[in-house]
Amino acid sequence: LDKDKADGAANFYEARDRALVEKRLATEADLVRALQNDEFELFYQPQVCLDSKRIIGAEALIRWRHPVRGLVPPIDFIPIANATAVSVGMSRWVVETAWRQASRWAAAGHEIRMGINLSPCQFSDGSLSVQVEALLHAAPIRPDLIEFEVTEDILLDDEVQAKKAIERLKRSGVRLVFDDFGTGFGSLSYLKSFPLHGLKIDRSFVKDALSCESDRTIVRSVISLAEGLDLSVIAEGIEDAATADLLLAMGCREGQGYFFGKPCPADEFERLLMTAAGSIAA
Numbered sequence: 645l646d647k648d649k650a651d652g653a654a655n656f657y658e659a660r661d662r663a664l665v666e667k668r669l670a671t672e673a674d675l676v677r678a679l680q681n682d683e684f685e686l687f688y689q690p691q692v693c694l695d696s697k698r699i700i701g702a703e704a705l706i707r708w709r710h711p712v713r714g715l716v717p718p719i720d721f722i723p724i725a726n727a728t729a730v731s732v733g734m735s736r737w738v739v740e741t742a743w744r745q746a747s748r749w750a751a752a753g754h755e756i757r758m759g760i761n762l763s764p765c766q767f768s769d770g771s772l773s774v775q776v777e778a779l780l781h782a783a784p785i786r787p788d789l790i791e792f793e794v795t796e797d798i799l800l801d802d803e804v805q806a807k808k809a810i811e812r813l814k815r816s817g818v819r820l821v822f823d824d825f826g827t828g829f830g831s832l833s834y835l836k837s838f839p840l841h842g843l844k845i846d847r848s849f850v851k852d853a854l855s856c857e858s859d860r861t862i863v864r865s866v867i868s869l870a871e872g873l874d875l876s877v878i879a880e881g882i883e884d885a886a887t888a889d890l891l892l893a894m895g896c897r898e899g900q901g902y903f904f905g906k907p908c909p910a911d912e913f914e915r916l917l918m919t920a921a922g923s924i925a926a
């Protein structure tokens with residue numbers, strides 16, 4: 645009887661695993677097709693100077709216009725993509741598309757920074773710096789207007805390769821920042837190991853900074869850490885005016901969040917740039 649039970653459980657788990665694997669395979673095949681059919685799109689979210697409220701940058705955020713599922717957010721496919729080979733093509737597409745957009749905006753007089761999120765595969769081989777060199781020729785732009793956002797898992801995936809990739813990218817003149825700063829396990833030690841240009845304070849500390857004293861203390865510490873190490877700092881996830889004011893009062897000069905604008909398609913972002921010369925009337 646016990647054996648029957650055990651078999652039943654094993655069958656249950658096998659079936660469940662099979663379902664998961666099938667779902668994942670379906671999605672991986674879907675992702676390959678989506679890349680071929682040009683179903684990915686980049687949205688852009690404004691980054692502003694907290695003092696003047698002027699737009700100083702954009703973060704490129706991928707969306708999937710699925711023919712049946714509609715607009716799919718990155719959380720539903722980036723982890724799958726990163727675990728499979730499709731990540732290579734998708735990540736190249738993201739870098740190229742965001743870069744060309746930044747180059748066009750700069751040529752039109754909007755010299756704003758472009759934040760581009762990286763995937764682990766781009767740091768584990770040397771391909772990104774080769775692509776960067778090619779793009780510097782194909783779509784000229786001041787390289788320090790390109791800002792690659794890396795998370796801790798990308799850096800810790802293969803530390804030796806990551807350090808090499810950082811050195812090569814720095815020689816090209818592009819910027820590199822720590823994304824979601826403070827959420828990982830090794831944040832402080834990787835500040836020392838990986839010489840990047842700046843950090844983005846994670847939304848989880850920013851969102852309740854007004855009401856939660858300990859979050860406020862963490863945010864204040866990260867700002868002074870950045871100051872002391874001569875790193876740029878931007879706060880993510882600012883959703884109201886009071887939080888924006890608080891951040892500014894604590895010495896953070898740049899911000900990003902729904903209060904200033906949600907991620908939107910390129911044409912909509914362009915209209916934002918035109919409005920009052922890129923100043924957000926928030």
Ligand code: C2E
Pocket residue numbers: 689704705706717718719722738761762763793823824847880881882883900901902903907
């Ligand atoms: P992230 O790089 O930390 O991007 C910020 C996320 O926070 C975005 O979610 C953005 O829409 C959201 N956000 C910004 N301001 C606010 C706010 O005020 N309130 C709230 N509730 N959310 C805010 P999104 O676009 O869903 O992206 C989620 C994550 O997916 C990104 O986190 C990034 O890790 C990843 N991702 C997005 N696009 C790409 C990409 O092109 N390549 C790679 N490798 N990863 C990407």
Ligand code: MG
Pocket residue numbers: 703761793823
């Ligand atoms: Mg990011």
Ligand code: MG
Pocket residue numbers: 823824844846880
């Ligand atoms: Mg982030």
Ligand code: MG
Pocket residue numbers: 824
């Ligand atoms: Mg994040």
